[in-house]
């Protein structure tokens with residue numbers, strides 16, 4: 001009996017321990033499996049304890065009933081499991097109800113049924129605590145959300161790599177002002193040192209005029225940014241920026257056309273009307 005009480009206490013305490021661990025360690029998906037197996041192990045242990053408890057109760061009953069035990073000892077495990085009684089005991093079990101020669105016997109509930117019955121109650125309690133009280137495991141709706149979030153991350157990762165398909169032949173000008181704002185950030189970080197705060201030109205040429213050394217089309221600018229002009233001090237950016245970032249930078253450079261910053265560097269290269277779609281983002285440069 002002590003054993004049983006102890007195991008019941010252990011069982012009810014285990015979800016509490018899990019909950020504490022979960023809170024402390026902020027457990028991730030991988031730990032759910034381990035917890036599940038631990039819970040299954042606990043359930044099995046509880047079943048075994050229930051089983052042996054029922055067995056000893058039966059023995060006790062037999063003793064009280066004055067059973068010699070000799071017949072009991074002959075029962076096979078199978079008969080025990082089904083709580084089968086030998087025919088010789090039939091008259092002891094007769095309840096005195098008889099209809100048309102059919103007599104009612106006071107057969108006890110088979111052990112397997114009890115194990116199932118109490119096992120399900122225990123499982124229910126474990127389930128309740130796991131899913132609804134301590135929220136150790138996610139409910140179906142939450143699991144769905146988690147999977148969708150994971151899929152979204154995968155999708156974004158895929159889109160990032162598929163952005164690698166952009167090159168100087170396929171590049172298209174970005175005209176989305178919000179995206180070009182991102183381009184301005186990269187410009188300030190990486191290009192400003194040589195091209196000036198407003199791209200008016202310093203070591204590198206003025207990028208706001210209509211004069212281009214290496215061509216003023218989106219494709220040509222993309223290529224200049226990608227390959228650089230190492231001999232003249234223009235960095236090759238292909239190992240630093242991702243293709244979609246280089247596309248953004250080429251688009252940003254084109255968006256600066258005609259912004260006329262103060263103190264422009266003298267024109268370099270040939271005058272050519274670039275194929276830029278004029279975008280009104282003066283704010284980007286004047287800020």
Ligand code: HEC
Pocket residue numbers: 186187190191192193194195203204205207211212213214215221224225229232233234235237249250253268269
């Ligand atoms: C270390 C200095 C330096 C940095 C940093 C730099 N550039 Fe340049 N850039 C130059 C120089 C120098 C040239 C001129 C190359 C030449 O004379 O052929 C140039 C040329 C260019 C051209 C071609 C201009 C033309 O007239 O054809 C573009 C476009 C350009 N840079 C964009 C960028 C962008 C975008 C960045 C930032 C991602 C950047 N550059 C960063 C030095 C730099």
